[in-house]
Amino acid sequence: MNLDFDDEAIAFIAEVRTFVRANLAPETKARVLLGHLPDREERTVWQRALVARGWGAPAWPVEHGGPGWSVVQRYLFDEVLSEEGAPSAPVFGMSMLAPVLMRYGTPEQVAVLLPRILNIDDWWCQGFSEPNAGSDLAAVRTRARLDGDEWVINGQKIWTTLAHQADRIFCLVRTEDAPKKQEGLSILLISMDAPGITVKPIITIDGAHEVNEVFFDEVRISAGDIVGEAGKGWDYAKYLLGHERTGIARVGQSKREIGRLKELAAATVRGGRALREDPVFANRIASLEVELRALELTTLRMVSALHAGAPPGPEANILKIRGSELQQDVAEAIMDAWGGAAFGPTEDAGGLEASPAVAAAMTYFNLRKVSIYGGSNEIQRNILARSLLGL
Numbered sequence: 001m002n003l004d005f006d007d008e009a010i011a012f013i014a015e016v017r018t019f020v021r022a023n024l025a026p027e028t029k030a031r032v033l034l035g036h037l038p039d040r041e042e043r044t045v046w047q048r049a050l051v052a053r054g055w056g057a058p059a060w061p062v063e064h065g066g067p068g069w070s071v072v073q074r075y076l077f078d079e080v081l082s083e084e085g086a087p088s089a090p091v092f093g094m095s096m097l098a099p100v101l102m103r104y105g106t107p108e109q110v111a112v113l114l115p116r117i118l119n120i121d122d123w124w125c126q127g128f129s130e131p132n133a134g135s136d137l138a139a140v141r142t143r144a145r146l147d148g149d150e151w152v153i154n155g156q157k158i159w160t161t162l163a164h165q166a167d168r169i170f171c172l173v174r175t176e177d178a179p180k181k182q183e184g185l186s187i188l189l190i191s192m193d194a195p196g197i198t199v200k201p202i203i204t205i206d207g208a209h210e211v212n213e214v215f216f217d218e219v220r221i222s223a224g225d226i227v228g229e230a231g232k233g234w235d236y237a238k239y240l241l242g243h244e245r246t247g248i249a250r251v252g253q254s255k256r257e258i259g260r261l262k263e264l265a266a267a268t269v270r271g272g273r274a275l276r277e278d279p280v281f282a283n284r285i286a287s288l289e290v291e292l293r294a295l296e297l298t299t300l301r302m303v304s305a306l307h308a309g310a311p312p313g314p315e316a317n318i319l320k321i322r323g324s325e326l327q328q329d330v331a332e333a334i335m336d337a338w339g340g341a342a343f344g345p346t347e348d349a350g351g352l353e354a355s356p357a358v359a360a361a362m363t364y365f366n367l368r369k370v371s372i373y374g375g376s377n378e379i380q381r382n383i384l385a386r387s388l389l390g391l
């Protein structure tokens, strides 16, 4: 295993960085660096710039518009974009639904839906979780029944990220009763403007509107708006959730944020000296950097193994745990570096106009989510206990 980058990789990094610096709108970058989600318009502008360059879908096969990159190039691309403050890819369509359609979709779904995902003509959201069906996802109770040539859907989804901005939702629903709860599930493709859908916001602890409840009341869609075969939805859901692995640790993002932490610690004077001269705080920064380096090396080991053709192993679960913990620890250190300013003056209402100090506190609270979504860290540990220790 060779973890050093060769000349080709170094040239690739430089090419990507030059492109990002020349094409990413400064306002979008500023918003990402403050920890805010870029809005749909900003993401679309950025995505279309990438599409024009041929880089719109790094992980897709060439025949669907991918650039034909190796797993190493894809990793480097993601990392450079994160470091530079570019908006992340629209994950639900691009990294979740698209691979499933490529493998299990009809030729018509592939021909119609993939280009629309690539260009963000359709903004997709993911309707999997429900009250009482999160970690235990197969317990979903939203039901769909066939009525002639239509599915009729009733039930509720929860925590649906950006449902309020989405055009379409892919939903895991129960279409048959079966002895095993993993059987009888299907994935349906539903337009968000279908009559009978209600979206209700959930305001998270940072004051942001990112997630929603989505209710379905006799919602009707065409019988053809299903992925693959009815009743096989659990297999497709597992494929969908396991597909994208290399970016899971968010190394680029943590690298960028530790850089910001160091700048802040250098510029902040506390007790008559720069915060970075405070041995306790300096030790904290050093520990975060050591953690980051370990995470990066583990990621590179996984990327190197995947590049050599090995199947994905338990590293992905380790990376999810350590990557999310590091993101949270760095955000906490940045908030602590701001000190009382992070609570803000009362006239600072937060939101998109928040001062950098208040934005740091919002990010700290917002990042509680990263150890929950995509399979909580406890669930990741369970998987590791089973796969590595045989427990």
Ligand SMILES: Cc1cc2nc3c(=O)[nH]c(=O)nc-3n(C[C@H](O)[C@H](O)[C@H](O)COP(=O)(O)OP(=O)(O)OC[C@H]3O[C@@H](n4cnc5c(N)ncnc54)[C@H](O)[C@@H]3O)c2cc1C
Pocket: 125, 126, 127, 128, 129, 130, 132, 133, 134, 135, 136, 158, 159, 160, 161, 162, 211, 369, 372, 373, 374, 375, 376, 377, 378, 379, 382
């Ligand atoms: C910000 C955010 C965005 C999200 N976006 C989406 C989205 O777009 N679409 C979507 O479908 N879902 C989304 N989710 C839902 C997410 O996938 C679930 O929250 C997650 O799977 C956990 O499920 P739960 O919330 O039902 O918690 P529960 O499953 O009820 O778990 C509660 C607690 O118990 C622990 N726990 C549960 N089972 C076990 C076990 N067997 N062993 C040990 N500990 C256990 C969990 O780790 C957790 O700490 C999002 C969640 C968040 C927070």
